[in-house]
Amino acid sequence: GAVVSQHPSRVICKSGTSVKIECRSLDFQATTMFWYRQFPKQSLMLMATSNEGSKATYEQGVEKDKFLINHASLTLSTLTVTSAHPEDSSFYICSASPGFMNTEAFFGQGTRLTVV
Amino acid sequence: SQKIEQNSEALNIQEGKTATLTCNYTNYSPAYLQWYRQDPGRGPVFLLLIRENEKEKRKERLKVTFDTTLKQSLFHITASQPADSATYLCAPLNYGQNFVFGPGTRLSVLP
Numbered sequence: 001g002a003v004v005s006q007h008p009s010r011v012i013c014k015s016g017t018s019v020k021i022e023c024r025s026l027d028f029q030a031t032t033m034f035w036y037r038q039f040p041k042q043s044l045m046l047m048a049t050s051n052e053g054s055k056a057t058y059e060q061g062v063e064k065d066k067f068l069i070n071h072a073s074l075t076l077s078t079l080t081v082t083s084a085h086p087e088d089s090s091f092y093i094c095s096a097s098p099g100f101m102n103t104e105a106f107f108g109q110g111t112r113l114t115v116v
Numbered sequence: 117s118q119k120i121e122q123n124s125e126a127l128n129i130q131e132g133k134t135a136t137l138t139c140n141y142t143n144y145s146p147a148y149l150q151w152y153r154q155d156p157g158r159g160p161v162f163l164l165l166i167r168e169n170e171k172e173k174r175k176e177r178l179k180v181t182f183d184t185t186l187k188q189s190l191f192h193i194t195a196s197q198p199a200d201s202a203t204y205l206c207a208p209l210n211y212g213q214n215f216v217f218g219p220g221t222r223l224s225v226l227p
Contacts, residue, residue, distance in 0.1 A: 034215060043219040
């Protein structure tokens, strides 16, 4: 199946700094990618939809100035957590679908962010 | 608003038995429904998709049913093995809709 690669898998940063997470579709082009956040023992929560060549669409309650999304090419989307705080510590996952109808999502490996 | 429920947060069964997980949804009519498996610290992995006009779908030891009247999908794992232990997520969807997942059921298969 299609492969989505996410990097880094783990990152520890100091409070107040920014962290960038990359999501790449390795063998297909994705005009749309999705970013999720998952807290321990909870389900995936959609944060935003990343659209190639245009602004991301954020879900209600997600601060767009804090979680910057850039989808500069058909195979790469980045999520930057700006001015990170300990409460931003979480598991961040991206996904993309190669099909026209979004019939199957392929997920990255996830990034465990710890803000100290 | 759309709501997705999965039968229980955690389910323990004995190895060799059939595990049955439930996904119920309200306030919308999905055209299809997907099931994913998620292991700790990893992203979800797609397992099966069933469309609204399909009653049942099978893949090896997995079986999924989709009852649009009851607004429910059942996910069965037959002859369960400890390696099947994971969290299973359902996603009832319409075409072009952003993915929305249920809260998941954490399955533990005991040897």
